[in-house]
Amino acid sequence: MFRIQKTSADYYLAGRKVNSFINASAISSDYLSAASFLGVAGVAFLFGFDGIIYALGFFTGYIALLLFLASPLRKFGRYTVPDFVSERFHSKTARILGVIGVLFVSLFYMAPQLLGAGKVMGLLLGMEYRSAIVAISIIITVYVAVGGMKGTTINQLVQFWILFGAMFLLAFIPFVMKGYSYTDVVNFISSFKGTAPGGKVFDGAAYTSPAYWLTNLKDTMSLLLALMFGTAGLPHILVRFYTAPDGKAARRTVIYVLLLIGMFYILSPYVGHVIRFAYLQGEQLGISPHLMQWLAENGKNLAVPVGGSYFGGQILLGIVVAGAFAAILSTVAGLIIACAGAIGHDLVVNVFNPNMPERTRVTIARIASLGIGLLGIPLGFMVENMQIAILVGLAFAIAASTFFPVLVMGVWWPKMTRAGAIAGLITGIVGSFAMILGKGMLPTVLQFKNPGGFVMILTFAAIYIASKMEIASKGEDALPHDIEEVMTILHGPEKA
Amino acid sequence: MSSSNETVKPIGTAIDRIRRRQLSLALNIGIPYFAAIIGMFLVVYLAGPSVAAVNIMGFPLHYWLVAVAVYPITWALFIWYVGKANRMEDDIEQEDI
Numbered sequence: 326m327f328r329i330q331k332t333s334a335d336y337y338l339a340g341r342k343v344n345s346f347i348n349a350s351a352i353s354s355d356y357l358s359a360a361s362f363l364g365v366a367g368v369a370f371l372f373g374f375d376g377i378i379y380a381l382g383f384f385t386g387y388i389a390l391l392l393f394l395a396s397p398l399r400k401f402g403r404y405t406v407p408d409f410v411s412e413r414f415h416s417k418t419a420r421i422l423g424v425i426g427v428l429f430v431s432l433f434y435m436a437p438q439l440l441g442a443g444k445v446m447g448l449l450l451g452m453e454y455r456s457a458i459v460a461i462s463i464i465i466t467v468y469v470a471v472g473g474m475k476g477t478t479i480n481q482l483v484q485f486w487i488l489f490g491a492m493f494l495l496a497f498i499p500f501v502m503k504g505y506s507y508t509d510v511v512n513f514i515s516s517f518k519g520t521a522p523g524g525k526v527f528d529g530a531a532y533t534s535p536a537y538w539l540t541n542l543k544d545t546m547s548l549l550l551a552l553m554f555g556t557a558g559l560p561h562i563l564v565r566f567y568t569a570p571d572g573k574a575a576r577r578t579v580i581y582v583l584l585l586i587g588m589f590y591i592l593s594p595y596v597g598h599v600i601r602f603a604y605l606q607g608e609q610l611g612i613s614p615h616l617m618q619w620l621a622e623n624g625k626n627l628a629v630p631v632g633g634s635y636f637g638g639q640i641l642l643g644i645v646v647a648g649a650f651a652a653i654l655s656t657v658a659g660l661i662i663a664c665a666g667a668i669g670h671d672l673v674v675n676v677f678n679p680n681m682p683e684r685t686r687v688t689i690a691r692i693a694s695l696g697i698g699l700l701g702i703p704l705g706f707m708v709e710n711m712q713i714a715i716l717v718g719l720a721f722a723i724a725a726s727t728f729f730p731v732l733v734m735g736v737w738w739p740k741m742t743r744a745g746a747i748a749g750l751i752t753g754i755v756g757s758f759a760m761i762l763g764k765g766m767l768p769t770v771l772q773f774k775n776p777g778g779f780v781m782i783l784t785f786a787a788i789y790i791a792s793k794m795e796i797a798s799k800g801e802d803a804l805p806h807d808i809e810e811v812m813t814i815l816h817g818p819e820k821a
Numbered sequence: 822m823s824s825s826n827e828t829v830k831p832i833g834t835a836i837d838r839i840r841r842r843q844l845s846l847a848l849n850i851g852i853p854y855f856a857a858i859i860g861m862f863l864v865v866y867l868a869g870p871s872v873a874a875v876n877i878m879g880f881p882l883h884y885w886l887v888a889v890a891v892y893p894i895t896w897a898l899f900i901w902y903v904g905k906a907n908r909m910e911d912d913i914e915q916e917d918i
């Protein structure tokens with residue numbers, strides 16, 4: 326059961342030999358976190374049609390990755406985003422900024438996973454939210470510190486299929502066995518107007534129309550761009566492509582991922598709607614007051630497990646909870662490993678001490694994992710009242726606004742300079758940080774539900790302008806000396 | 822074989838040509854694709870409640886577009902793209918750089 330990881334490469338990347346389908350299942354499992362499993366159906370339950378933007382964005386996110394990054398990054402053969410910027414631009418500053426970015430994205434991604442775990446424990450065991458967060462953080466941390474990624478690759482294959490099976494049953498039972506077609510469900514909801522259970526006024530026609538929640542255009546566009554381009558910057562997803570044998574296999578892997586997660590994202594919004602449909606008819610359908618109360622208070626995050634309990638009784642509830650924990654465990658494990666990689670490999674080894682012995686490297690990776698894992702506790706506490714998918718959307722905002730522009734321009738634009746990279750990283754990190762955490766202090770025109778798309782455009786501009794300025798002042802000297810070589814590795818034929 | 826009469830391209834131009842070829846393939850598919858998805862969402866969004874009134878086979882048009890149609894279209898387009906991009910990769914391997 327427990328494997329001892331012999332080298333630090335084993336620890337981070339399972340020794341790099343994983344085939345496309347297994348790798349795709351593992352990537353999908355990493356990707357289908359609590360945000361997708363609980364959050365996407367939850368946000369559809371909460372906001373109806375507008376909530377579907379999350380399914381659309383999370384799915385199409387892989388396209389940018391496929392078109393622009395999967396193959397070149399695999400050919401370049403770098404472990405992490407900080408590694409990429411350091412090799413491409415030979416800049417320690419860029420590498421350190423990259424590490425800050427990885428940590429920033431990963432922690433934002435981790436918080437909603439813990440939120441999901443805490444809420445599910447409350448539903449299942451009646452456990453108090455904060456105690457649940459502490460227990461889960463400790464369990465996950467120990468799991469990662471003992472297993473590394475090899476443990477997680479094998480488990481993730483199984484976990485993906487548990488997740489998919491649970492979501493499939495949640496759609497199959499109402500759709501086929503109860504005969505609630507998508508059409509009937511949407512039509513019933515859109516004709517509902519009046520007081521919903523729990524005493525709130527509910528306007529079904531608005532709920533099933535656009536602009537129920539996304540009430541202005543700038544919010545809608547910024548959110549859509551963040552979701553569509555965030556995936557291509559997610560550290561724990563990018564790191565997975567290094568386990569594909571070559572650039573072509575990396576592309577094939579993305580196709581499998583698209584098929585696997587696409588099926589999932591077609592089902593999820595239906596599930597969110599059908600739970601809303603059931604909720605609106607609570608009494609007629611004989612849903613227990615206990616479940617109705619959970620839906621009224623925590624439906625935004627717990628629609629999926631509560632729906633599981635209603636449609637499939639204890640058995641489906643059990644599968645759904647197993648699915649939720651599988652999603653949370655594998656995602657958080659992937660994130661902790663990406664962070665441990667950023668700290669252990671990028672910061673400590675490459676920036677401070679390149680001659681560190683192997684044993685010390687493994688020890689550092691373990692200590693970093695422990696630290697990041699336990700940070701989950703305060704993070705989980707902070708986000709108690711938020712919605713999972715919306716919260717993960719903010720991690721996508723940082724990924725889209727920071728890593729995506731830097732990677733895409735770095736890969737495809739030979740004239741991007743070190744100053745461009747640093748300017749881009751700073752714009753992305755500072756911009757998204759300020760606009761997310763300092764939202765209340767900004768003028769209304771700069772307040773976004775999700776600033777990702779907006780900051781992404783600024784970052785592209787910053788990279789372009791700073792690179793042009795550096796070239797204008799230093800001439801060709803502004804370009805890294807080995808740019809031809811790097812471009813050949815990124816785009817040229819792979820060595821047999 | 823004498824190379825004195827051949828024009829030997831510097832490495833920079835050869836790799837640049839390959840890079841541009843791959844980039845133009847990615848952009849030729851990526852730009853229309855993203856424009857279509859974003860455009861579709863924008864049209865649905867701007868049309869607002871009036872789009873909700875249009876039904877196709879009893880199911881609202883905006884749901885068809887955003888929650889259903891995107892998936893098969895994306896699968897078909899990008900399965901085709903990966904075949905093409907990987908064939909281009911094979912061509913590049915045949916080329917002498």
